[in-house]
Amino acid sequence: MAAETSVKLVIPSRVRLVDLVHSAAEKIAEIAGFSDDEMLNIGLAVREAVINAIKHGNGEDASKEVEILLEVTGRGLRVRIQDGGAGFDPEGTPDPTAEDNLLQTSGRGLLLIRAFVDDVRFNYKQGRGMEVTLEKALKTG
Amino acid sequence: MAAETSVKLVIPSRVRLVDLVHSAAEKIAEIAGFSDDEMLNIGLAVREAVINAIKHGNGEDASKEVEILLEVTGRGLRVRIQDGGAGFDPEGTPDPTAEDNLLQTSGRGLLLIRAFVDDVRFNYKQGRGMEVTLEKALKTG
């Protein structure tokens, strides 16, 4: 395991487990030293990425797992969310804030993820699935 | 993974991560349908077992992991806590409620674990470490 302060969670693809992962992410953010407001943001970003892994990555197939690694790094927090799906092109999704899309009832998850952490990386691993990495640095000074 | 509603957590042996595991155990107990009071009891039992795994099992060596599996079963909840330690004889520990031991400042963890769940099993796995299994059934009727 990479960091001394880290938690790996492995869950079957069930939406009812999202709250638990969300709380764990908030706790780790608190331990890492983030403010209450940043903690909420990190929690929401992790939540959205986990929901995507469960729904889009694993198609809510409870026999498929989602693995979430929460790590306190020297700079802040790193979160990796791994599903067992076919991946997707993150640049190919429609912009939910475009005039024509405002009345869509979905499609806002990636927007929230990108807004609430500093860096989001998508990495498709052949034979494993999609790995989404979120990074958030502690404010210094 | 055994149960459709389950969470596996893997943590390095650090006491500061105990609260996070404790909350996850409470959440799973809630999902399983336990009452608030039983949820508190389950949380405390898991907490004590995880503290023991971190301190006694792994000697707070952060390079050693503790694995916690929380599973909603047909009957209630099962929790497995696995450390990387040398194991111990659970029958060989002193009774903290004996007159002579009342003023000891430690030695009450196993008592609490046994009091707060229905069944506790200790299973030493050669080359892996101690596995403690807690079971708690939902009250029916």
Added chain:
Amino acid sequence: MKSNVRQIGHVSVVDLSGKITIGEGDVALRNAVQEILDAGNQHILLNLEKVSYMDSAGIGELVACYKRAKEKEGSVKLLNPSGKVYDLLSLTKLEEVFDTFKDEKEALVSF
């Protein structure tokens, strides 16, 4: 999430509290609004003051409610989105969709 409906004239004010999130809050919101529409009312003011946050499913459900009311020639407006909820509405540009008020009376007369 909890909801409570107050009927004030032709406006149904829905006091929401808790989180509007996937699997629970979003379903509760959908049901609350559907009941109002089924009862033949179509002017809905969602009081978000006590909603601590929403996720994308909750935000999607807000939009779904808006569209359902619109289909019945009605409308959904928002009262007092606070902190994080306000940030989310602004981030998703849904401020442009929803009429939003700080004062309940002002909101009521706007319908």
Added chain:
Amino acid sequence: MKSNVRQIGHVSVVDLSGKITIGEGDVALRNAVQEILDAGNQHILLNLEKVSYMDSAGIGELVACYKRAKEKEGSVKLLNPSGKVYDLLSLTKLEEVFDTFKDEKEALVSF
């Protein structure tokens, strides 16, 4: 965990709130009691009314405080352990060790 000390005559009443658990609450309790003893006071009433729960480390620290006060010819007594905390004291048979009170005035005159 939070603590606040009120000195009433020769008794130091420590109002505790939160959780007395490993790594935080237990250390906070130890420090609070040590400060009282260091200041030359040795009659201590721990008000547990707002303590939601303890783990075995917290319980152990309660006992450690008791012993430290005793060494200085003092005592540690308990006020209003509620719910889960009461259960824990009874389960561990520490009721037999600690004088425990429901009423602050009764506790105060007992020292």
